[in-house]
Amino acid sequence: MISPLLILILAGYWKLFEKAGRPGWEALIPVYQLYIMLKLSQRPLWLLLLLAIPGINFIISVGILIDFIKSFGKVGIGQITMSVLLPFVFIPKWGFDKSTRYVGPSASENFREKYRNLDKSPAREWAEAILFAVIAAMVIRGLFMEAFTIPTSSMESSLMVGDFLFVSKINYGARLPMTPIAFPFAHHTMPLTGTKAYWDGIKLPYYRLPGFGEVKKGDVVVFNYPMDADSPFYRPVDKQENYIKRCQGSPGDTLKLEYGQVYVNNQPMPTPPNAEMEYLVHTDGLAGIFSPGTLYDLHLEDVQQYTRADFTVNTTVLSAEKLKSYPHIKTVKPDIKLRGVYDPEVFPHDAHFRWNEDNLGPIIIPRKGWTVKLDSMTMPFYRRAIEVYENNKVQVKGNSILINGSRANSYTFKMDYYWMMGDNRHNSEDSRFWGFVPEDHIVGKAVFVWMSWDTNAPSWCKIRWDRVLRGIN
Missing domain, CATH: 3.30.70.80 (Peptidase S8 propeptide/proteinase inhibitor I9)
Structure with a gap:
C-alpha cells in the first residue's frame, strides 16, 4: 500500500510535469523523475551520479526539487522552504493551481535576469543553494523523514536486502538530538577515515516531539541497537547502529514463544505473511x-x-x-527447537531459564510507572534496563540489591520498553538475544519502499519493480 502523502506528492508532480510539456507519467518513475526535473531546470545531468553517495544524495535531491519549483516561478524563500518541508501540501497545491505555470529553466540566464538579483554570481547562487539544501535536508532528516537501506536479511521476505525505504519521524514524534555536535549526514562513523563522526562531550536529555501515535504491535520500527552502549563502542543512544525489526510486544505486555509462535497476553500474534x-x-x-x-x-x-x-x-x-x-x-x-533445550545466547542468558530462540517466556515487558519486585529471578531480566538504560548504579551483594548505594527490593521504571523481532525468525539478532528496546532508542516507523535493487537477479535489470513505491505493512 502506497502512503497517502506520497500519492499527494506524485499527483502534484504529475500535474507540474504536464504544465512543463512533459507526460505526467514520467513523474512516477524513480530516478528518471529526477532526470526530467534536471532537464526542465537546465542543471547538469551528471548530478544524478551523486545520488549514489549516501548523505550527499539527500542534499542533491533537495537541490533538484528547489531548482524544479523555481522553474514554476516559486522563488520566494517562503515558497522554497514550504516546498522542502511540506511537499505533500505545496507540490499538489501548485500542480492543481491554474495560475501556476512553467516559466522556464531556473538555471538559465534569462531566468536569472527576470527573477534574481543581478549582483549575484552563479558561484554565489550555487553556494546559497547548497547551504539551503544542507540545512533543509538536515531538518527533514531529523524531524520528518529519513532514508534507509536494508543491508541484512533479518526482515526477509517482508523487507529485502537492497530495499531503499523512507522512515517517518513524525508518526511517533521526532526525537531531538541527544548528541548535538556531529558531522552532518554521518551517523556514527566518518566515511573513509573510520573515525567518530560526533563529539560526546555535550549530551542533551532525551526529549521527543508530539507524534501522530505510539508504537503499535506489528509496526516495522527503526531503532538504535541497545548493545552498542557496551564495549567496544560505548556509543551514545542516538549514535548507536540503526536496526529495523517488527514490534511484537508493547509496554506492559506479557510475551512468550512456544515452538516459534509468538503469544502476547496469551493471544497468538499473527505471523507476517512473508516471514x-x-x-x-x-x-x-x-x-x-x-x-x-x-x-x-x-x-x-x-x-x-x-x-x-x-x-x-x-x-x-x-x-x-x-x-x-x-x-x-x-x-x-x-526446523523448530524443542522446549527446554537451553541456549546461553538467548535472553536473559541465565541457566535458570532453559530457553531458546523458539521457546521462551513468559516475560513482562516494562512500562513507565510499573514497579517490579527485585530478586534473583527478576534481576536477570531487568538489571540492564535499570542500570544501563535508566542510568542507575546497581550492585548485588549476597542476597542484597543496592541501587545508587541504597538497598532496594523493588524498582519503578522511568521509560516504556518494547520487544522487537525480525520476520526472518532463524536469521535475526533481536530481542530474543538482547532483551528490551527502550523508548528513547526509537527512531521512527518504516512507511514505504521507494526503490529496490536485487544484485542477485539473473537478468540485466536489477530493479524489483513490484516493490517500488510499496507501502510497508
Missing part, C-alpha cells in the same frame, strides 16, 4: 544441490547439506509449500 524461517528438507537422495534457478525463484537461502538426502534451507511458508511439489522432495518441515 522466513529454517526448514528441514528430506529428499530421496537423488535431488542433489538445488539449481541456481530454484534457489532464486523460491528465494531459498543458507542451504546446508547434512547427508546425501537431508538439507536445511531458509525461506517463506509459501516457498516451502511449493518446494514440497518438486521431484525427489519427500518432506519439508520447520
Whole structure:
C-alpha cells in the first residue's frame, strides 16, 4: 500500500510535469523523475551520479526539487522552504493551481535576469543553494523523514536486502538530538577515515516531539541497537547502529514463544505473511544441490547439506509449500527447537531459564510507572534496563540489591520498553538475544519502499519493480 502523502506528492508532480510539456507519467518513475526535473531546470545531468553517495544524495535531491519549483516561478524563500518541508501540501497545491505555470529553466540566464538579483554570481547562487539544501535536508532528516537501506536479511521476505525505504519521524514524534555536535549526514562513523563522526562531550536529555501515535504491535520500527552502549563502542543512544525489526510486544505486555509462535497476553500474534524461517528438507537422495534457478525463484537461502538426502534451507511458508511439489522432495518441515533445550545466547542468558530462540517466556515487558519486585529471578531480566538504560548504579551483594548505594527490593521504571523481532525468525539478532528496546532508542516507523535493487537477479535489470513505491505493512 502506497502512503497517502506520497500519492499527494506524485499527483502534484504529475500535474507540474504536464504544465512543463512533459507526460505526467514520467513523474512516477524513480530516478528518471529526477532526470526530467534536471532537464526542465537546465542543471547538469551528471548530478544524478551523486545520488549514489549516501548523505550527499539527500542534499542533491533537495537541490533538484528547489531548482524544479523555481522553474514554476516559486522563488520566494517562503515558497522554497514550504516546498522542502511540506511537499505533500505545496507540490499538489501548485500542480492543481491554474495560475501556476512553467516559466522556464531556473538555471538559465534569462531566468536569472527576470527573477534574481543581478549582483549575484552563479558561484554565489550555487553556494546559497547548497547551504539551503544542507540545512533543509538536515531538518527533514531529523524531524520528518529519513532514508534507509536494508543491508541484512533479518526482515526477509517482508523487507529485502537492497530495499531503499523512507522512515517517518513524525508518526511517533521526532526525537531531538541527544548528541548535538556531529558531522552532518554521518551517523556514527566518518566515511573513509573510520573515525567518530560526533563529539560526546555535550549530551542533551532525551526529549521527543508530539507524534501522530505510539508504537503499535506489528509496526516495522527503526531503532538504535541497545548493545552498542557496551564495549567496544560505548556509543551514545542516538549514535548507536540503526536496526529495523517488527514490534511484537508493547509496554506492559506479557510475551512468550512456544515452538516459534509468538503469544502476547496469551493471544497468538499473527505471523507476517512473508516471514522466513529454517526448514528441514528430506529428499530421496537423488535431488542433489538445488539449481541456481530454484534457489532464486523460491528465494531459498543458507542451504546446508547434512547427508546425501537431508538439507536445511531458509525461506517463506509459501516457498516451502511449493518446494514440497518438486521431484525427489519427500518432506519439508520447520526446523523448530524443542522446549527446554537451553541456549546461553538467548535472553536473559541465565541457566535458570532453559530457553531458546523458539521457546521462551513468559516475560513482562516494562512500562513507565510499573514497579517490579527485585530478586534473583527478576534481576536477570531487568538489571540492564535499570542500570544501563535508566542510568542507575546497581550492585548485588549476597542476597542484597543496592541501587545508587541504597538497598532496594523493588524498582519503578522511568521509560516504556518494547520487544522487537525480525520476520526472518532463524536469521535475526533481536530481542530474543538482547532483551528490551527502550523508548528513547526509537527512531521512527518504516512507511514505504521507494526503490529496490536485487544484485542477485539473473537478468540485466536489477530493479524489483513490484516493490517500488510499496507501502510497508
